[in-house]
Amino acid sequence: MINMKKLNKVLMTAGVALFGSYSTLAIAQQSAAIVCPGYEPAKTQLLGERSGKKLQRAYEVYLNEELDERERVKEAISMLRDIDSKEDFDTATVNRFLGQLLVSEDGKQLEALSLLTRAADLGVLNDKDQADILKLVADLSIQEEKYENSIKYYKKWMSFTCKEDPDIYTRMAKAYTEMKDFDNVLLTADLAIANYVQPNKNPFALKINAFHEKKQYDGAVEVAEILVSLFPGEKNWWSQLGFFYMLVEDYTKALSTFSLAHKQGYLTKRSEFKALAQLYASSDVPYKSAQLQKKYMASGMLESEASDIASLANTLQLAREYSEAAKYYGQAAAKSADPDHYRKQGVLLLTAEDYRGAITALTKSIESGIDEEGKVHFSLMEANFYMGNFRKAYEHATEAQKDPSLRRNALAWIPYIKQKAENRGVKI
Template sequence: MKIRKLAQFICLVSASYIAPTLLSGGQFNQVMAAQEAGAKASVKVPAMRNRVYAQLARAQKLADEGDKIAGFEVLDEVKDRIDSLNSYEKAMLWNFYGFMYYGNDDVAMAIDSFENVVAQEAIPASLRLSTLYSLAQLAMQQQDYKKSLVFLNQWRELNGKALTSTQQVLFAQVYYQDKQYPQALSHIELAIDEVTAKGDIPKENWLILQRACFYELKQPEQVTKVMEALVRYYDKPAYWLQLGGMYAEIGQEDKQLAVMEAAWQAGYIEKSSDIISLAQLYLYHNVPFKAAILLEEAFEQGKVAPETKYLSMQAQAFIAAKEDDRAIPVLIAASKTSDNGEFDSQLAQSYLNTDKWQLAINSAETALKRGGVERMGNVYLVLGMAHFNLKNFEESLSAFEQALSFPKASKMASQWTKYVEREKTYQLQLAMTRK
């Protein structure tokens, strides 16, 4: 039942304080005696009278049996005579109320009740400590972070001991939620330093909180270091990809490529967008062949749809890698999905590069017919060179004449025109000599 879970929740600070709500019979008597003994050792606390104890024990028994309504009725009977109770009895009454309200998922009333506990002056220090700590957690649960910090600082001042790593993390979490990022970072780093000094691995959520603090403080280099730790300790696909992104942000593209490539080889890259990003990285770092092969594998595995733009990227990668033979089938496929002649013009160039003169002519003519080519002058240049290699001099000169009208192609067209004319004259003279 939920009240039993609360006992574990409440008893986080002081091992000497045990929540009586979960106890019955002889256990209840032992706890009350132990608390009174602890109280006398720290502060003078009035004793709990038998009649009050009997009613609290009765409420305890009803709660154990699942009759919450009856349990509240017993507590209400005690509260009706609250003016006759001493401070310790009042504290224990409100303590029971807090447990009961929490068991009913009424966190707000649980907080009110526990605040009444610490409002009593003469109560055991262990009870005050554990209740303040619980109040901090409950206030955090209610997203009242400023109030949670008030309780935590009261608890810390009263406790007087060095914070454990778990307690440091609680402070860090509350400070972070209250947008006090430097304070949050200070506490989480103390927690991490404590466990690493012992040779242990920091908990994953601690590192995530540390990363979030650095992010809010706009310290990308430190975010990157935390991501390196997350990859090293927890090796999750998302962390590899995030680390690659951080390397890009701080300008370490070489490390970004290395991380992304390792992630791909480990099978961590599954999303189409991440695969495309890796292909673009390969192209950026002048390793086009890897980009082309990556896309080829992604198409085959169905991880990337062979859309026109991705086919174009793969074809350009093969061309940049001087693998025109492998670019040709990709360009043919892309041409079939396109509504213009752009891929036909690229196909003409690849055919020219592989000495397939007639196929180059066919593709160039198709590109001219379909239109929409970005660099039309180049199409005429390819057409002219292919005709020249087939010794179609007139067609070659005609193509170069067309290319002259395009500024970016005119210089090369002029040079080729002169060269073709000389070759044409030479071939005529050679023919006449043979005759």
């Protein structure tokens, strides 16, 4: 008979080298595998002599550093496949080691999961090994996208060990997320949060996603607020909180959050800078919005397509910076050839009393084929009138009156234009 304790030591050494990422094979284990009330360790089982010798030889081959690592693994796998165990304990032990080795082989993960599941389901391994394999089956099930199975074995692990492990609850919440079972995501994430000694962001992030998927944005806001308070140095939580405030239409808090994040250098994405600029504009701080847009367009953080430049121009118009707004509408028009951009440039230049510039822009608007010519003619009438070009003003007034919506105003201007022209000795 071969002492199972000795074999387990070898198995753990081999397993850590191959599968260090799995918690079941981690070197640092909790001192007690099972913490159930009144628990007493079961009697240690031993391998049968025949199976034990074959398994021992497979271990020795695997640990033989004179062979190439891949060759060692393949040879050990071949030897383990040849073991025909009669006893459940022997079968579970062989399947456990064989399954662990197959995990590293391309295309063998499902076979590995099947072997490990069969070993776990026999329920005959020594307590710590049984606890480890239940968790390993659950972990591998997630890897193979068998989420219901992963939850099943995590629950078996908890029932077997009587432990509440926050990492396990977090993994379960991830599995529920993949299954789109968002109610259970929230339940298990809360259990994870309650059991972590130090705050862990992962279950909070899963809760935010669940609330978002359920379109319960108020819940997402509450969780995001907690995340920002617990992890104030993590940039992405600030922007997420800001965007959630926007979703619930709390624009005051959204602006406050994005503004503070900007001051701390936490904004890094185009969408974040764009949101901040939009929030300033919609919160009656258009000048600040325009300054941000100009700065980050110049740096390349914000796009500078015609529509973006026109948006900047509109913001400057809201800030009553008419000349500068007109300049940017002109830049937008140069890129887009959009007659409406020329029209807006002309109207703003008219407001800024740059009548010559207004006439140039408005004329380009008509030449570019603007649909509502009447409005442009009306603005050209005004610009020419204030320039003292009364004949041109009269011509544009005549054209403007063809637009039913402007007819009354245009007709009212015509006698006024004639009178001014007559006073200046100009015949119309």
